[in-house]
Amino acid sequence: MSRRLASAAGLAVCALVVAVGPGPADADPGASRPEADKRIAQRGPQTSDDVRGTLAPYVPRALRTPPVITNDVTWSVAPGITFRQWDQLDTRGPNRAYLLTIDPATPGVAIDYASSKSVRNTETVRHMIRGDHAIAGVNGDFYDIFDTGAPLGLGVDRERGLLHARKSGWNRAFLIKDGIPAIANLPMEAKVVQEPWMKITHYNSPTIFDGQIGVYDYRWGNTAGPRVVDGQTEDVRQVVIRDKHVVSSKPTLTNGEPVRGLVLVGRGTGADALGALKKGDKARVTWELRREPEVAISGNKVLLLGGVRRVVDDLEMHPRTAVGIDKDSGQVLLLVVDGRQGFSRGLTMVELANLMTTLGAEDALNLDGGGSSTLVARDLNGVVGVRNSPSDGFERHVANGLAVTYTP
Secondary structure, three states, rough: EEEEEEEHHHHHHHHHHHHOOOOOOOOOOOOOHHHHHHHHHOOOOOOOOOOOOOOOOOOOHHHOOOEEEEEEEEEEEEHHHHHHHEEEEEEEEEEEEEEEEEOOOOEEEEEEEEEOOOOOOOOOOHHOOOOEEEEEEEEEEEEOOOOOOOEEEEEEEEEOOEEEEEOOOEEEEEEEEOOOOOOEEEEEEEEEEEEEEEEOOOOOOOOOOOOEEEEEEEOOOEEHHHHHOOOOOOOOOEEEEOOOEEEEOOOOOEEEEEEOOOEEEEHHHHHHHHHHOOOOEEEOOOEEOOOOOEEEEEEOOEEEEEEEOOOOOEEEEOOEEEEEEEEOEEEEEEEEEEEEEEEEEOOOOOHHHHHHHHHOOOOEEOOOOOHOOOEEEEOOOOOOEEEOOOOOOOOOOEEEEEEEOOOO
16 A cells, blocks of 8 residues: 655645635636535535535645655454554645455455345444444445435345335446445336336335336335425325235325335326226336345445546545445455544545545445444454544434444
């Protein structure tokens, strides 16, 4: 792992630039702050909590220096699993980072999807990964933080299989297939077998888009009523299927009831399509995920692919969580960087991708950040606890995460 230290002259430049304060941080050094704010608004939120990130100070390329690394500590969490924590200071300010390096080829080491029992229930990372062999983990996907609590994308658990997914729109995922980690696009295919034209686009998702159909099963938890159709109460339809037969079809959505069998929810033209299913009709619903991975979890942006940086946003700084793959060694890298705090400003997307490259990743995916960013690991005394400093000041309840286990 390379460590680049800045010279004393570089430190002086760093102090000078940080003292100047924030300015526009994109490719146009003449851009004004309002113009930068406008571009941020057009891109939408970068974290589930929808907090606007501080703009990174603009630093001319000629004045940029490599980070100074201090307080660098490392320990073995278990065979094949290493924890590292360090501080770094560059021309934009300080950051504190935490890294779990996992070798999935080590006997007894495994990475798995982590969540509470129901898709729409949230829990802290520390409680999600609890178990006899769980020794580390990080938070996962972006989620519907202000409403249903459900993750926006897809999730596959080793034991429970596919838990939630979408046909399109949120399919960039970290996955493990035949023991090999990868980052890829994983769309879902779902349909009513007896009505193959009736395409289903969402499975246990927090929102069904206009004109589409979603399916919910017991893994979801209790029904959420109009909350899954953005509050719409007209031009919707709910069809309940049990034992592969339609038992009810009505133009209203139930709320707070356990899901027994399957519940299909249609919106707009999706509701019209569901009207073709009548009480007593045979109806079998199938769904599958491309590549059929053993483990998968989605994020919002691919940071790196084949060693090439895929993000361009160098404006907003946030606490960050990312997962990367070192293809040379086969190691998985779980990174958390603190932010929104005096000792750690957070990273832009470009900075996060660059740091993952420095750490050895060729492929990397951005997971949920902000107050969700959490890294849990076992310390030298064998105690599993939160190792970073969540920006909320406490460990947030999140939708899912990645758990690291070791079975001797």
